[in-house]
Amino acid sequence: MDSPLTSFLQNEIQAKKDKGLYNEVDILSSENGPIIKINDRELINLASNNYLGLATNPALKEAAIDAINTFGVGAGAVRSINGTMTLHQELETALAEFKGTQAALAFQSGFNCNMGAISAIIDKNDAVLSDALNHASIIDGCRLSGAKIIRYNHSDMEDLRQKAKEAKESQKYNKMMVITDGVFSMDGDVALLPEIVEIAEEFGLMTYVDDAHGSGVMGKGAGTVKHFGLQDKVDIQMGTLSKAVGVIGGYVAGKQLLIDWLKVSARPFLFSTASTPADTAAALTAIKQLKASDQLQTQLWENARYLQKGLKDLGFTLSPTETPITPVIIGDENIAQTFSKRLMEEGVYAKAIVFPTVPLGTGRIRNMPTAAHNKAMLDRAIEVYEKVGKELAIIE
Template identity: 35%
Template sequence: MDDILKQLDQIASNNPEQNDPKRNDPLLDGEVDLPSFSSVFTSDVDHNVQIFSHVFEALKSQGLLLYHRPILSPIDRQVTVWDELTKSKKEMLMFGSNSYLGMANDPYVKEKVREALDQHGVGMGGPMLLNGTSNLHRLAEERLAAFKGKEDCILIPTGYMTNLSWITTLMADDSILLYDEVSHASVADGIRLGKKKAFRFNHNDVADLEKQLQKHREKNKERTIFVTVQGVYSMNGELAPIPEILTACEKYGAKLVIDDAHGTGTMGKGHGTAEHFGVSKRLQYSMGTLSKAFSVTGGFFAGDRATINFLRFFSRPYFFSASISPLIAATILAVLDLIEREPERIIRLHQNADRLRKNLKAAGINFLPTETAIIPIFPPHFDCFREMASAIHQRGLFVNSIEAPGVPRGRERFRVTVMSTHTEQDIDRASEIFAEVFSQFKPRTETKS
């Protein structure tokens, strides 16, 4: 078993992606291609399942597997976690949730959901197209459309399916999609599912995008060219240079779709990354998810009335799936109320993220100096990454560790997300824990200076 682990580690450290300077920092968002596993997998499915089981059990028994941690309390600044290793409950500070505004356990949101439960029950029993659309669903679509400054909006069961929807439905046979190389996995899957023509450009590289726009526009003056980027990159917390990207799209007559999963509710006054840059009005469409600041599940696509109606009748991921629950629609409405009524939540979120960045800097910890609520923290060295992750967990801090073999050796990181409900003490404790753990683990092999 240890042999398999060693072999996988070896393959991860030899992954050529690690040595590609262009790919040094960006991490494929959600596109964890597990290069090392695919190298040991064969055509025998049972063998592959067994290999994975061995690795899984080995990591689990050593307390090094921090996936699917059972959370017994609502998601909030502090959570109660069932600790598999000690077989006991553990109170933990939550710095690993995308519930940025603390809406998952908000009393007003819960009250509105209880009212919706009494009035509408738990579900619709089928897709919106055939089995009905409650007034809450329709209201949520209208409010989201207005929130994004668009005429109409369609609610889709997940954010993942929202990307599948617009890519497979709006792109014609000769359309082209240009996408940032670290786009979410749902973009790649939409392209595959719809068998669409797509090309990726270097991460946040407007000159590379412009070169490709020019090339594809010259080849065909009529075709529709789509461009997609994320407002806030989910894994590294960076912003896309939206104004420059938009200008390039306008120059070549391309349509820009911003996946603003992490910017909606957190950037600008909450209307998203385009608002942060003051360019919302220049955007034709707006895509977002309800799984982050809204703390539930679902995705939405907003735009002109005719395009949204077209999606309602031609998007297979939409009309072949049951609609989101009315309880989610009620949550959307309640969260929109709070974002509009309590702007201090977003101010607080950014103050908290600033405080964490300041603390990390003072402690000499290596992190990406983002302007968002997502802060990637790099360990001082890449030996014992899993042991560091386990020590952070044991000290009561819940963060996401992004590790090899999911990413190549040397690109491991802790993805830390701040919430508006964190207190200053929470932030200070989180940075203290990182400082304590990082000072405790020395590299296995000392390098000579």
């Protein structure tokens, strides 16, 4: 007789498979570049967050190796004891300069940033106004804080203003914060930051921007906040080092007072071993490259526009993206999964994105062109999309 756990897991996994909501994990036997190898097959890779191709950059590899030789493979302690190395300090200084803030603090991941920073600033006596399509790490960070979560309709500034007004007039909360992604990762649209800042100033809200998909992409690489010139208006900026920067980790940037507080209050900073010397050195090298040149961003945007035009010309429905994120909307989850599998069989790797990552009935293939792709790769991907799209009656 199966145990209660086994029965539960078997039933739930089968239910997800029946609805097209079960994703298989594919194993790479190569670096995660524009071409990847899975099961000994080379595929054009349109699924990576490696926007600028820095994950395979020779200078970053060399920096990582040098750091291992100098500092070892691990930091050996949490940051607040003796896990902070000169490399961490140099990275944080470079990040603050790049983001246009007084200071920055590096974490082990972007998820850790949101879990640590949000709960260090707000608590059960406070309220947070959160965009309905905010990333899961924002949602979890808000839940962990114990604050009242007030969702406003996605990028609906009238709804945000009304809910901020109601929360303010209720006089229930000691502090209030509005929090949003800078770039929304499933649709590629950009937050209306100037309007959000205006509403925040009107009602006395703190402002928090998760710029995981904007850092390295928007604002000549410095992010969505810098794109709008709001670095002096947004209280807290969060970013990752694992997407456009090409390594692993995250950071929070803002005023020195904020960083001083997070160093003694953010639990992931206090209770997790510091990022490895190799990762820290590689991320530092990447930030230096981004500060020195915007060539990679220029190539990224050129490739993105090329792919998006090619797919639109074929008749595919794309989300209203404003960034290189290129979701092709399929709708039915099972068809989206089949579409992804057929793309892979034809030599293109692009994953189906389905519920709960996106709402039911909005299954899609999310394509992530990078600066490392060339036109021949993109042309081949467009050809495969045409073949599979006609085969599955998505396009005529």
